[in-house]
Amino acid sequence: MDNFKKFLKEMQKAFLSGVSFMIPAVTAGGILLAVSLSTGTKTATGLVITNAFMKNLNILGTAGMAMMIPIMAGYIAYSIAGKPGLAPGMIMGYIANNPLGKAATTKSGFLGAMIVGVACGFVAKWIKGWKVPKTVKAIMPILIIPSITVFIVGLVYIYLIATPVSALMSGFTACLKNLNGTNKIFLAIAIGFMNAFDMGGPVTKTVSMFTLALMNEGIFGPNGMFRITVAIPPIGIFLATVLFKNRFNQGDRDLAKAAGIMGCMGITEGAIPFAVNDFKRVLPSTMIGAAVGAIIGAIGNVQAPVPHGGFIILPVVTNRVWFVAAILIGSLVTALLLGFLKPNLEKEGQ
Amino acid sequence: MKIVGVTACPTGVAHTYMAQEALEKECRRRGYEVKIETQGSIGVENELSQEEVDEADVIILAVAILIENEERFEGKNILNADVNDAITKTASVIDAAEKLVK
Numbered sequence: 001m002d003n004f005k006k007f008l009k010e011m012q013k014a015f016l017s018g019v020s021f022m023i024p025a026v027t028a029g030g031i032l033l034a035v036s037l038s039t040g041t042k043t044a045t046g047l048v049i050t051n052a053f054m055k056n057l058n059i060l061g062t063a064g065m066a067m068m069i070p071i072m073a074g075y076i077a078y079s080i081a082g083k084p085g086l087a088p089g090m091i092m093g094y095i096a097n098n099p100l101g102k103a104a105t106t107k108s109g110f111l112g113a114m115i116v117g118v119a120c121g122f123v124a125k126w127i128k129g130w131k132v133p134k135t136v137k138a139i140m141p142i143l144i145i146p147s148i149t150v151f152i153v154g155l156v157y158i159y160l161i162a163t164p165v166s167a168l169m170s171g172f173t174a175c176l177k178n179l180n181g182t183n184k185i186f187l188a189i190a191i192g193f194m195n196a197f198d199m200g201g202p203v204t205k206t207v208s209m210f211t212l213a214l215m216n217e218g219i220f221g222p223n224g225m226f227r228i229t230v231a232i233p234p235i236g237i238f239l240a241t242v243l244f245k246n247r248f249n250q251g252d253r254d255l256a257k258a259a260g261i262m263g264c265m266g267i268t269e270g271a272i273p274f275a276v277n278d279f280k281r282v283l284p285s286t287m288i289g290a291a292v293g294a295i296i297g298a299i300g301n302v303q304a305p306v307p308h309g310g311f312i313i314l315p316v317v318t319n320r321v322w323f324v325a326a327i328l329i330g331s332l333v334t335a336l337l338l339g340f341l342k343p344n345l346e347k348e349g350q
Numbered sequence: 351m352k353i354v355g356v357t358a359c360p361t362g363v364a365h366t367y368m369a370q371e372a373l374e375k376e377c378r379r380r381g382y383e384v385k386i387e388t389q390g391s392i393g394v395e396n397e398l399s400q401e402e403v404d405e406a407d408v409i410i411l412a413v414a415i416l417i418e419n420e421e422r423f424e425g426k427n428i429l430n431a432d433v434n435d436a437i438t439k440t441a442s443v444i445d446a447a448e449k450l451v452k
Binding site for chain 1: 359360361362363364365368391414415416434
């Protein structure tokens, strides 16, 4: 039992280390991305940035966001295995966050990256412990550990982990298609839950694909609901840090400000550090808040013609008042739930 | 008594430094020599040298994440503490450190 507790503690330390090193990449990427997107022109295929300077900012921002998951996975592994875990973890984080070859559905996002980060850490640590002759010992860290760790974890991921994830995702897609015929409110709940579940990850992207497909058919409602939910987790967390100061430490409160700004710009990823830190309290709060927002959007018949979310698309949304109300109320619900679920830090400290 | 330590929190902006301040203050109040290294998001500051580590009677690691150069402390008298406890329950953390020395 004590061993298990120690193991959990080590996992927590590993995840926190990963998040700690990931944060600068999220903020650098997120802020540059948000600035560049704010100058975009709305078209049927998304926000198109015409200004050459802003296009360059967009490239920089996209690169920052692309690095966040590999950095997180790398430092999760680093925390477990030390230096030999870092490179394998980053490589596998990159694999988890990008489609495998042509099968564009196999992408497991930040949840996948947490799994491969831990796996790389333990495999690297295990190899580090091998009893080897002195002559081999010298080449262990530069040759044996990185190559074998990536080989083992990579193959396990590709052959065992990636496939069920893609199957799960096609299952989700099928589910979504059936839902649309039956009940709009139910669809709204599903969109809210699924988007806030992995915050910009593969499940979210599945919902995004689905709403894009409907847009091609000239149906803009589900996309409207979806673009509402994009903004709710980060704005809700920001509101929670304002309303319930004693539930968050100073670092979280500062981080939440950046997340709130990113939320207004339609970037959900700002909420990820909070979700990784405390997913059993944060995910229910954001999922329910997002679902509430989506339901309000469904009732108000909000329609969004662009595949981006948050307040920056307000000029092109139909039923704008409902759109704003949906985001605000959904965020408020998230904030209240967080305030209710999170322990009072001051009380705990006594 | 000589006490050295490291503080580090996940965000590395506030708690790391609050813990440092709390530990230093409490140690000085008790008349101990103290030096606390911080490993915030800016990196290592107020770095402990190997001599300082060797001379210390006890080392307090008030960290929530992986820290750099942990091998400096191998085989030493180490107290693993929570970074939040170092801020809110500073006295009991130092009490525990004292016990390790005795």
